[in-house]
Amino acid sequence: MVNRSTSAKQSGAHYFFQGWKLIHLPGIRRFVLMPLLVNIVLMGCAFLWLFHKLNIWIPLIMAHVPDWLQWLSYLLWPLTVVSILLVFSYFFSTLANWIAAPFCGLLSEQLEARLTGQPAPDAGWMEIIKDTPRILRREWQKLAWYLPRALVLLILYFIPGLGQTLAPVLWFLFSAWMLAIQYCDYAFDNHKVDFPRMRQALRQNKSDNMQFGALVSLFTLIPLLNLVILPVAVCGATAMWVDKYRAQLGISHTRRQ
Template sequence: MHFMSQHNADSSPGGLHYFSAGWKLIRLPGIRRFVIMPLLVNIILMGGAFIWLFQRLGHWIPELMEMVPGWLQWLSYLLWPLLVLSIILVFSYFFSTIANWIAAPFCGLLAEQLEGRLTGNPLPDSGWSGLVKDLPRILKREWQKLAYYLPRALGLLVLYFLPGFGQTVAPVLWFLFSAWMMAIQYCDYPFDNHKVSFRQMRSAMGQNKTMSMQFGALVSLFTMIPLLNLVIMPVAVCGATAMWVDRYRSELRLTSPSRAL
């Protein structure tokens, strides 16, 4: 395929490369129809959620600023944007997680179809019938991601209540954590279409941490931008699938291309 040969010419494409590729891949003939369902889920849920959020921000920010100790008031000009950024980060990841739960079967199908297109080797049991059969496994995988996410997110949330330190350091840590989780969320679809465990996937991504963090950071940023965040889900799935095809598929030397059980 043309896409693969272009990437192989580049010895070490990074996260930006694959994120950019996602915007092109969603427009491929034959792939566009698999983009529709993830796109609709994201538009309905994220669109409504962000309309509500921006209506509430004007009430929440003054209340949160009152929690800042007096000796830090002189930093209010810096803390205010950090608080806004933190709220949007937490909010965007929370609702994108819900959207991904709902759209997970369709995202897996999109990754499956795109991989077949890029490699020229369609996966067995691909298509809508395979989607219905694998629904319980797909939802179990989403639970695994949630179990990995929650304790770490709660730990970061506790930091927000530490005066001074929480308001300055926690937003940065949260952004880095969100970048990692976004990379995991979307790379998981092509990994999960093969017999790659959640633990093995994290290990493989950890060996390419810079690329994963670059990709996840871009997804996180675009998730916070109104209008663009409505289309980011299928873009991220396609970019992560391209990453899987180029960087992980051959490395893992999979013995079976079938879906995980």
């Protein structure tokens, strides 16, 4: 059991960096393997393809900037690159989360048991298969919540000048919040805390969750580090669940009931 007695007041940044340590815990490393492999294969191939395409896409997008805003090209160009990277990284990290969701839930469950000192739940393949339909339904819930809001931001981006300046900033903030929801949700879902109640609980610590999500978003943009970010984020979010939400929601068990 890891001592959590002084952790309840820690920031979201603390939990993000704690995740890098937790993936190395003995007994946890084997549950990190499947999410890690999914992320390496998917994100690695996706970013190689993206960097090949950027030289084509950026000039096409910048061609839509009106003549009277050409003097802002030095600012709009990097914002455009960041916007593409944010949208792209979030899309493929979401896809990786879908594929790896049952294994991420299992990793979160096993780590929670380790952090709380409770007996580890059964980690057999039958348990994973049994939980997969419920986990995928939860992923659909998150996607349904995300898509309308993402669409508004994408439409904003096509407003010349103001939209192209504000959209990257708003997209980064929205991505940070959505990534906090994405990774914190594995522990909540393991205990069948419904999606609206989970979001309400996260809003009570919004600054911590925004810190956590912002760091996940930033590291998703960094080559090589982005290949291991999925299990790191799951572990960091699970530690935050144990310290900040578990007792608050009256959860005393680890096993999915």
